Amino acid sequence: MFAKAFRVKSNTAIKGSDRRKLRADVTAAFPTLGTDRASELIPGKEELNVVKLYAHKGDAVTVYMSGANPILFELEKNLYPTVYTLWSYPDLLPTFTTWPLVLEKLAGGADLMLPGVVVPPTGLPPVQQGDLCAIALVGNRAPVAIGVAAMSTAQMLASGLKGKGFSVLHTYQDHLWKSGDKSTPPAIAPLAVNPTDSNEEKVDLGLQGNLSRLTLEGEEETRKLHHSEASEDNSSGALSQDASDGKPLQEQMDELLQQCFLHALKSRVKKADLPLLTSTLLGSHMFSCCPEGQQLDIKKSSYKKLSKFLQHMQQEQIVQVKELSKGVESIVTVDWRHPRKGSTLEGSEVRRIIVDYAKRNNLVDADNKNLVKLDPILCDCLLEKNEQHVVMKLPWDCLLTRCLQTMQPAYQVTFPGQEPILKKGKLCPIDITLALKSYNKKVTVVRNLETYGLDPCSVAAILQQRCQASTIVSPAPGAKDSLQVQIQGNQIHHLGQLLLEEYRLPGKYIQGLEKAPKPGKK
CATH class of the missing domain: 3.30.780.10 (SUI1-like domain)
Incomplete structure (x- = not known):
């Protein structure tokens, strides 16, 4: 709105009665501010001016100036804080985060698109469509823009973080900011959970099977990981490079859909959450379980709709879905013991599974307990084509090594007070x-x-x-x-x-x- 120069119509000192009314309007518009802080923002005696202006597109805007800085502006009877005010009260509005390179686009008049929003491990703030929100940059909680949410948080997640997220009204470095003292955003540290005060180092790292687990604790505040779970949609709709080459896109999306579903049930959904709305499962859990660089899009799968996919999962006896109210489906039970493909395993778990399988199927060589006979399943999993008719037995250590080599390496990072973050690849x-x-x-x-x-x-x-x-x-x-x-x-x-x-x-x-x-x- 203020990306270009505006035209000032009038600039007058505010009257005492208007000052009191403005303070009451601010308290009503921003209940979290409280009466005391509203009195700080709208003081009783300090200079306070009312500036009426026309934005470059013709919108009539009223700006309230305290000292040298604009602190509020009013548009169509709605009050909005400026970045100068938000620097003093950074928690006044729900805050979303973007990358520093995006600021230049916002100051030039662009809206904030969802692919540019950084999703923290704790998830996006809960907002409704039309809510006023602040926008900050990675590494600094001081807001640099304010905007109106173009959709609710649930809709953002359901869209796969695609499309317009916020209609931006005012930014740091725009012409409204330039009408003040042109100060820069203060350095406000991101909110983080203090790790324990123990001086004991607690790090358990190293590939254990296909999963490395890393726990970091110390005296310094642990910083949040900044990483966007969404990537911009491209015309081909292709998955990331680690998707299986040669497979049709629909088959790849079916596999990704099932992977996100099982991962969500394993790591995010608890028994206490049941019954769980199917829309909540998708928006709050499955999308956040999507691997980095991939985009979950049910319409590109063979199921086309979440309800059809969940019907298939119900036939597999993994979950039970019921319509608890008209037109609204919920997951009412989950078979937590159901064997699931795609689960993460530590080295000890892999070893236990292999040992149990060999003993259960009588594959341990009777003459040499150090050797394991290879049945058709183990042959297909572990042997090359030229070995399948030659190698009949393998030593335990060789069997375990080959099994681990065929698995996708991954590592898990855990910070105090946060959900574990699982990523594929080596650390x-x-x-x-x-x-x-x-x-x-x-x-x-x-x-x-x-x-x-x-x-x-x-x-x-x-x-x-x-x-x-x-x-x-x-x-x-x-x-x-x-x-x-x-x-x-x-x-x-x-x-x-x-x-x-x-x-x-x-x-x-x-x-x-x-x-x-x-x-x-x-």
Whole structure:
């Protein structure tokens, strides 16, 4: 609305009675503000002006100025706070987060699309269509824009985070902001759960079967992982590169749908949640279980509708679905003991399953207990084509090794007070490198901080202060939705102290510490 210059009609001091009415209107419009804070925002004696103006599209807007800054604006009898006000009261509105690169588009007049919204591990704030919301950037809770939600949170999730999310009204760096003192957003740390005060390091990592589990605790506040679960839709509707090559898109979507369904039942749905609305299962659980880089779209599956898919799951005796009220279906029971494909397993669980299977089917060699006879199922799972008619037995260790090699590696990260975050692939260490820029000046570059719950923007701010050197946060090359931090000079020593001593990360998860400058050398 204020992306372009506006025309001022009048600028007058507010009357005493109008001041009291404005304070009452603010209290009614923003109940969470409270009477005391409303009196702080609309003081009794300080200078307060009313500016009537016309936005560049002709909208008549009333702006309330306190001192040098606009604090509120009124449009069609609705009151809205400015970013100056939200910097003092950052929790006034439900806040959604986006990436720093998006701010330039918003300040230029663009609305915020859902693929640009960063979904935290705790989920999106609950809002309804038409609710007023704040928009902040990754790493800083100070809002940089306000907008109206184009759909409810449930609708956002049901859409697969596609389409317009918010109609943006006002932003940092627009012309309404320029009418104030042009101050920059303060640094407000993201809300995070304090880890335990125990000095004992608690890290259990290393591929155990196909699952690595990482638990981080320390004295420093654990930063939230910033990662968007949604990716922009493309014209082909293709899945990520790790989808099975050669399979029809419909078959891939059927597999993804079942994977998200089973993962949601295993890791998110509890017995106390039943009966559970089928729409809630999809919107609040299944979409958030979709693997990174993939897009769950039921219309592209063979089922076309969630109800048909759940009927199939009911036939498989995994769940029971009933219509508890007219037109509204709910999941009433779940067979938690049903064997499920796609579940994550630790190495000990894999070993137990294989041992039980071999004993149950009398596959242990009677003459040599260290050997296991291969039945047709094990042959298909573990042997190459040229081995299937040659290899009849395998030692236990070889059998276990081959089984683990055929499984998809994954790791799980758990932060205090948050749901575990499961990702496919191997756990990458924090990568520290030195690079040469112009005039042979060295810079230190660090990547993969988000994997360990560290906010790159916060790390950059700390290093800038400690090293007294300039820092830059930018997208990491070749890594989607990941940022890298660049610090002027060889700052690996300071970086190592921060990661090892304050964040208490074990050195085996940090790559490049050996490149720190030697003592006595610059």
